[in-house]
Amino acid sequence: xxxxVQKYGGSSVADADGxxxxxxxxxxxxxQGKDVVVVVSAMGDTTDDLRDLAQQVTPLPPPRELDxxxxxxERISMALLAMAVTQLGYEAQSFTGSQAGVITDxxxxxxxxxxxxxxxxxxxxxxxxxxIVAGFQGVSQDTKDVTTLGRGASDTTxxxxxxxxxxxxxxxxxxxxxxxxxxxxxxxAARKLDxxxxxxxxxxxxxxxKVLHLRCVEYARRYNVPIHVRTSxxxxxxxxxxxxxxxxxxxxxxxxxxxGVAHDRSQAKITVVGVPDKVGEAARIFETLANSEVNxxxxxQNVSAASTGLTDISFxxxxxxGQGAMSTLARIQDEVGYDKLLYDDRVGKVSLIGAGMRSHxxxxxxxxxxxxxxxxxxxxISTSEIRISVIVxxxxxxxxxxxxxxxxxxxxxxxEAVVYGGTGR
Amino acid sequence: xxxxVQKYGGSSVADADGxxxxxxxxxxxxxQGKDVVVVVSAMGDTTDDLRDLAQQVTPLPPPRELDxxxxxxERISMALLAMAVTQLGYEAQSFTGSQAGVITDxxxxxxxxxxxxxxxxxxxxxxxxxxIVAGFQGVSQDTKDVTTLGRGASDTTxxxxxxxxxxxxxxxxxxxxxxxxxxxxxxxAARKLDxxxxxxxxxxxxxxxKVLHLRCVEYARRYNVPIHVRTSxxxxxxxxxxxxxxxxxxxxxxxxxxxGVAHDRSQAKITVVGVPDKVGEAARIFETLANSEVNxxxxxQNVSAASTGLTDISFxxxxxxGQGAMSTLARIQDEVGYDKLLYDDRVGKVSLIGAGMRSHxxxxxxxxxxxxxxxxxxxxISTSEIRISVIVxxxxxxxxxxxxxxxxxxxxxxxEAVVYGGTGR
Numbered sequence: 001x002x003x004x005v006q007k008y009g010g011s012s013v014a015d016a017d018g019x020x021x022x023x024x025x026x027x028x029x030x031x032q033g034k035d036v037v038v039v040v041s042a043m044g045d046t047t048d049d050l051r052d053l054a055q056q057v058t059p060l061p062p063p064r065e066l067d068x069x070x071x072x073x074e075r076i077s078m079a080l081l082a083m084a085v086t087q088l089g090y091e092a093q094s095f096t097g098s099q100a101g102v103i104t105d106x107x108x109x110x111x112x113x114x115x116x117x118x119x120x121x122x123x124x125x126x127x128x129x130x131x132i133v134a135g136f137q138g139v140s141q142d143t144k145d146v147t148t149l150g151r152g153a154s155d156t157t158x159x160x161x162x163x164x165x166x167x168x169x170x171x172x173x174x175x176x177x178x179x180x181x182x183x184x185x186x187x188x189a190a191r192k193l194d195x196x197x198x199x200x201x202x203x204x205x206x207x208x209x210k211v212l213h214l215r216c217v218e219y220a221r222r223y224n225v226p227i228h229v230r231t232s233x234x235x236x237x238x239x240x241x242x243x244x245x246x247x248x249x250x251x252x253x254x255x256x257x258x259x260g261v262a263h264d265r266s267q268a269k270i271t272v273v274g275v276p277d278k279v280g281e282a283a284r285i286f287e288t289l290a291n292s293e294v295n296x297x298x299x300x301q302n303v304s305a306a307s308t309g310l311t312d313i314s315f316x317x318x319x320x321x322g323q324g325a326m327s328t329l330a331r332i333q334d335e336v337g338y339d340k341l342l343y344d345d346r347v348g349k350v351s352l353i354g355a356g357m358r359s360h361x362x363x364x365x366x367x368x369x370x371x372x373x374x375x376x377x378x379x380x381i382s383t384s385e386i387r388i389s390v391i392v393x394x395x396x397x398x399x400x401x402x403x404x405x406x407x408x409x410x411x412x413x414x415x416e417a418v419v420y421g422g423t424g425r
Numbered sequence: 426x427x428x429x430v431q432k433y434g435g436s437s438v439a440d441a442d443g444x445x446x447x448x449x450x451x452x453x454x455x456x457q458g459k460d461v462v463v464v465v466s467a468m469g470d471t472t473d474d475l476r477d478l479a480q481q482v483t484p485l486p487p488p489r490e491l492d493x494x495x496x497x498x499e500r501i502s503m504a505l506l507a508m509a510v511t512q513l514g515y516e517a518q519s520f521t522g523s524q525a526g527v528i529t530d531x532x533x534x535x536x537x538x539x540x541x542x543x544x545x546x547x548x549x550x551x552x553x554x555x556x557i558v559a560g561f562q563g564v565s566q567d568t569k570d571v572t573t574l575g576r577g578a579s580d581t582t583x584x585x586x587x588x589x590x591x592x593x594x595x596x597x598x599x600x601x602x603x604x605x606x607x608x609x610x611x612x613x614a615a616r617k618l619d620x621x622x623x624x625x626x627x628x629x630x631x632x633x634x635k636v637l638h639l640r641c642v643e644y645a646r647r648y649n650v651p652i653h654v655r656t657s658x659x660x661x662x663x664x665x666x667x668x669x670x671x672x673x674x675x676x677x678x679x680x681x682x683x684x685g686v687a688h689d690r691s692q693a694k695i696t697v698v699g700v701p702d703k704v705g706e707a708a709r710i711f712e713t714l715a716n717s718e719v720n721x722x723x724x725x726q727n728v729s730a731a732s733t734g735l736t737d738i739s740f741x742x743x744x745x746x747g748q749g750a751m752s753t754l755a756r757i758q759d760e761v762g763y764d765k766l767l768y769d770d771r772v773g774k775v776s777l778i779g780a781g782m783r784s785h786x787x788x789x790x791x792x793x794x795x796x797x798x799x800x801x802x803x804x805x806i807s808t809s810e811i812r813i814s815v816i817v818x819x820x821x822x823x824x825x826x827x828x829x830x831x832x833x834x835x836x837x838x839x840x841e842a843v844v845y846g847g848t849g850r
Contacts, residue, residue, distance in 0.1 A: 016481035050501065056441035057505050058512035065511070068519050069504035072497040076475065079494035080482050086490070087483035094493050099569075120569075144524075144545075 003125070003167040004029055007039040007135065007158035011175045012232040013077050014044035022173075022232055023084035026130055030090055035125045037165060039135045039158040040081055042073025063108030067137075067148045071096070074134035074154075082132045091129035095120055097137035097146070101164075102157060104138035104147045111138060111147035113156065113219075116164035133161060155216035163223035170225050172212065173232035178239035179204070179211050181260040181410045186398050189411035193259060194237070197244035197355050200259045201227075203387040207351035208264025217241070244355055257356030257363070258408045263401050264349040265394060267297065268322040269379070271314040272329065274339025277304035282313055284336055285329070292328045294321045297349075298382040298391065310339070314380060316391055319345050347379065348397035351389040352404060364388055370407035376400045428550070428592040429454055432464040432560065432583035436600045437657040438502050439469035447598075447657055448509035451555055455515055460550045462590060464560045464583040465506055467498025488533030492562075492573045496521070499559035499579075507557045516554035520545055522562035522571070526589075527582060529563035529572045536563060536572035538581065538644075541589035558586060580641035588648035595650050597637065598657035603664035604629070604636050606685040606835045611823050614836035618684060619662070622669035622780050625684045626652075628812040632776035633689025642666070669780055682781030682788070683833045688826050689774040690819060692722065693747040694804070696739040697754065699764025702729035707738055709761055710754070717753045719746045722774075723807040723816065735764070739805065741816060744770050772804065773822035776814040777829060789813055795832035801825045 006026065013019050022040075029036050041047075050069050054061040061069070078094040085092035101117035124131040135154025138147050149156055155172055162170035179201070180190040196204070198221040205214040211229060220227050220241065230238025275281050282301060289296060297316040304311035317325055322345055329341055350371075357363040367388055371378060376399055380391035392400050405411060431451065438444050447465075454461050466472075475494050479486040486494075503519040510517035526542035549556040560579025563572050574581055580597055587595035604626070605615040621629070623646040630639040636654060645652050645666065655663025700706050707726060714721060722741040729736035742750055747770055754766055775796075782788045792813055796803060801824055805816035817825050830836060 016478065019482055053441065053501070053505060054508060057444055058508045060512075061508045062511050062517075065504045065507040065517075065519055068507075069501060072500040072504075075497040075500065076478070076494060079490045079497075080478060082490040082493075083479060083483045083486045086487050087485075092487075092490075094490055 001033065001035045003035045003037060003162075003165050005037045005039065005158050005162040005165065005167045005170045006173060007154055007171065008041065008081075008173045008232055009154065009175070010041040010044050010046070010077075012173050013040060013081065016080070019043075019077070019080050019084050023081060023088055025173075025232060026081075026085055027088045027090055030130060036130045037121060037125070037161060037167070038081065038130060038132045039154055039161060040074060040077050040132060041135050041154045042070075043077045043080075046073040046076065064145055067108045067146050070148055071134065071137045071146050074136055078132045078134050082130075085130050085132070091127065092132055093124045093129050094132040094134070095124075096134050097157070098139035100131075100133040100161070102138035102160070103141050104149065106140040106142050106145070106147065108145075108147055110150035111140065113138060113149065113160050114141055116160050118161060118164050121161070121165065133157065152213040153215065155213040156219055159216045159219045159223075159225050159227065162225045163219065167225070169228050170220070171228045171230060173230060174211065175231060175233065176211065177231045177234070177236060177416070178229050179209070179241070179260075180416075182401055182405045183209075183263065186263070186401050187261075187405045187411075188415055190405070190416070191410060191412040192416045193239050195240045195242065196259055198241055199244055199386060200353050200355050201241045203351070203353045203384065204260060204262045207262035207353065207387065207389060208266070208349060209260070209262040212241075257360050258352060258354035258410065260353055260410065261401050261404045261408075262351045262353060263397050264351075265397060266319050267316045267347055267349050267391070268319040268343065268345040269314060269316050269347045269391065270322070270325060270329070271312055271342040271344075272336075272338050273312050273342060274308075274310045275313055276337055277309050277311045281336060284332070285313065288328055288332055289325055292324060294325045294328070298380050298389070300380050316347070316349070316380065346394040347391050348394045349389055349391055350397060350400045350404065351387055352408070353387045355386050357386055357388075366407060367404060370403045371400055374399050374403035376403065426458065426460045428460045428462060428587075428590050430462045430464065430583050430587040430590065430592045430595045431598060432579055432596065433466065433598045433657055434579065434600070435466040435469050435471070435502075437598050438465060438506065441505070444468075444502070444505050444509050448506060448513055450598075450657060451506075451510055452513045452515055455555060461555045462546060462550070462586060462592070463506065463555060463557045464579055464586060465499060465502050465557060466560050466579045467495075468502045468505075471498040471501065489570055492533045492571050495573055496559065496562045496571050499561055503557045503559050507555075510555050510557070516552065517557055518549045518554050519557040519559070520549075521559050522582070523564035525556075525558045525586070527563035527585070528566050529574065531565040531567050531570070531572065533570075533572055535575035536565065538563060538574065538585050539566055541585050543586060543589050546586070546590065558582065574640075577638040578640065580638045581644055584641045584644045584648075584650050584652065587650045588644065592650070594653050595645070596653045596655060598655060599636065600656060600658065601636065602656045602659070602661060602841070603654050604634070604666070604685075605841075607826055607830045608634075608688065611688070611826050612686075612830045612836070613840055615830070615841070616835060616837040617841045618664050620665045620667065621684055623666055624669055624811060625778050625780050626666045628776070628778045628809065629685060629687045632687035632778065632812065632814060633691070633774060634685070634687040637666075682785050683777060683779035683835065685778055685835065686826050686829045686833075687776045687778060688822050689776075690822060691744050692741045692772055692774050692816065693744040693768065693770040694739060694741050694772045694816065695747070695750060695754070696737055696767040696769075697761075697763050698737050698767060699733075699735045700738055701762055702734050702736045706761060709757070710738065713753055713757055714750055717749060719750045719753070723805050723814070725805050741772070741774070741805065771819040772816050773819045774814050774816055775822060775825045775829065776812055777833070778812045780811050782813075783810055791832060792829060795828045796825055799824050799828035801828070
């Protein structure tokens with residue numbers, strides 16, 4: 001029997017009614033003759049509430065204990081969901097990350113999945129039961145301690161389980177109808193995409209699109225898991241995310257050049273001013289930052305002024321890492337011999353993504369022209385084979401997204417974006 | 426290093442402040458050079474709240490899933506408590522029942538502990554950490570599923586762990602100062618007992634005294650674990666519960682004849698009217714009830730009337746089992762050939778407990794005289810070596826308890842009973 005993995009986010013199971021509605025969906029799929037494995041997040045704001053409770057006890061909760069605490073959230077939602085499915089006359093069993101065989105490393109708070117050993121899940125499916133698995137959590141291979149995979153990582157649990165079980169599809173249920181060509185809160189005319197290639201989705205997730213977690217898409221690409229992003233509040237089709245090769249045959253001619261415009265407001269920019277333009281100085285800076293676990297995104301190095309032999313190096317990084325990176329750099333000022341540091345967290349990133357841009361020259365020019373016409377100043381640029389990203393002032397992000405969306409004819413003729421349920425995920 | 430096991434109930438850890446106060450107590454004990462193992466219940470009303478949530482989803486939650494749900498409660502309290510101890514500068518690690526090696530049978534909702542394999546606890550103690558263990562829960566030996574031990578069973582977890590670890594004492598922290606000679610809500614002059622023998626405590630728990638769970642005391646008796654019942658809201662000594670042999674030497678002369686008066690309002694009485702007085706008829710009735718897992722307490726059979734050859738059989742049982750027992754008996758009416766069933770759940774049990782009554786005749790007479798003087802009618806009687814229990818009308822329970830307490834000179838000269846914190850446990 002073919003296996004379907006379904007993942008339901010916190011807004012889909014926010015209360016008893018939501019849990020009953022989701023149970024009905026699960027049973028509908030079961031009735032179609034599928035084996036169903038469900039991955040579920042904590043109800044509504046439970047995870048945030050538990051974090052608040054920890055803060056009341058200590059400003060710096062030990063990571064092992066914080067993971068122990070937070071995993072209570074999925075334990076509650078998964079048990080209730082199993083009850084609701086049973087109430088509809090179908091067998092269901094819930095499993096913690098550990099019971100489901102989600103084996104991780106020991107980095108509490110953002111553990112990585114090392115292996116999936118889903119023996120108990122397969123056993124439950126064999127008896128005809130629906131298996132309901134806690135998202136977001138696993139068990140450390142070395143210490144046997146409970147770990148969490150980081151915010152939003154229930155998607156990753158679902159895709160990893162789908163890969164391990166050889167599922168035909170991993171359905172990600174959320175409170176929007178699918179993946180859109182831009183954030184509908186900024187571009188009301190954003191269009192729901194029927195299909196996106198895994199590669200494009202990866203660039204979108206890396207560029208700030210929040211509908212899917214980056215690691216989840218990476219996992220899907222590596223293990224060739226088809227993902228169907230859709231809403232649990234309606235029965236309409238959502239967005240299919242599949243390898244590019246599978247899409248080419250289908251509708252090569254109609255393939256849009258550009259899939260969408262993504263943006264990210266969580267960036268900061270640091271400029272190291274007056275770096276001696278010698279071999280190894282830039283490497284020294286980025287090596288030090290890497291050792292402090294700071295993730296650098298874009299980098300720009302100016303041509304050095306011949307008169308001084310000094311250059312400026314600018315780079316972007318997640319805003320949360322900003323103060324840490326500044327401290328780290330301050331410690332090596334004498335060693336590197338730079339002049340000063342500039343910090344700007346009022347920047348945002350706007351990215352244009354599309355597999356079609358490979359074979360269509362002139363996309364960059366059209367993008368920059370659109371931004372210039374809208375009066376948006378570009379501070380930094382970076383590109384990949386299927387993506388162009390620019391850093392702009394934070395207050396120009398919305399304008400830049402809208403102008404780009406329109407310039408590439410992405411605007412829908414009617415509003416397609418409906419947000420169901422609450423706002424959380 | 427000697428080990429102290431401390432158990433804190435839900436009212437002691439009802440909120441962040443309670444958790445911090447308990448953490449301070451734990452650290453104080455650690456500072457005295459003890460290895461500390463803590464067993465903790467869910468915060469305040471968490472367990473009841475989770476039960477309510479289950480009821481919103483289904484009237485009949487599958488027991489396996491209900492156990493999965495309820496165990497989230499201790500997961501939260503134990504992680505927060507470990508954080509609070511860490512915040513005070515001491516190492517602490519929390520462990521689920523499964524991680525702590527609490528191995529049980531597979532009877533969800535009221536599993537029995539089969540074995541304790543506390544390897545991870547001992548490992549944590551060796552590193553100097555405080556081990557914090559979830560009360561009330563374990564893992565099934567056969568299915569590896571999460572189980573719960575039944576309401577109030579965190580005490581049992583604590584005593585079982587104390588036995589397995591060879592702890593010097595198991596301290597049970599609650600919201601009253603110790604074990605009292607009667608329920609202070611009924612007898613304001615109830616006296617705090619400094620010492621009670623394990624045998625007396627066993628009779629008290631079986632007779633409705635709620636301060637300790639019956640299975641916990643059974644465990645303490647079997648494995649010779651000294652228990653110290655005390656409050657977490659003050660540093661006064663509470664009540665020591667130790668084997669009788671250890672107490673005799675200490676204060677034989679001053680040993681009171683009677684330790685206390687217990688009562689139980691959770692009883693019901695069933696009377697089977699007109700049972701043919703033949704060999705095996707009563708056995709047939711009680712065998713059928715036993716097969717339905719109904720626990721019978723007292724039994725009274727009237728002398729049969731010579732004219733009819735029929736007799737009446739009355740017995741008491743937990744009120745919760747009442748309707749089930751009535752249905753079971755109705756099914757065997759033709760087989761047994763009795764006349765009719767009477768059901769009365771407006772009864773209560775009052776028990777007088779004291780190791781000293783073994784060597785003092787006349788206790789029964791004094792007890793019954795006290796009840797008669799107070800106008801209390803006795804419906805049924807049962808006795809053990811150190812206990813006399815009577816069934817009375819429910820509305821006469823308070824009167825009976827007070828009259829008995831006074832008649833045996835148990836009244837304190839000043840009020841000793843203070844209830845700290847909330848009312849829950």
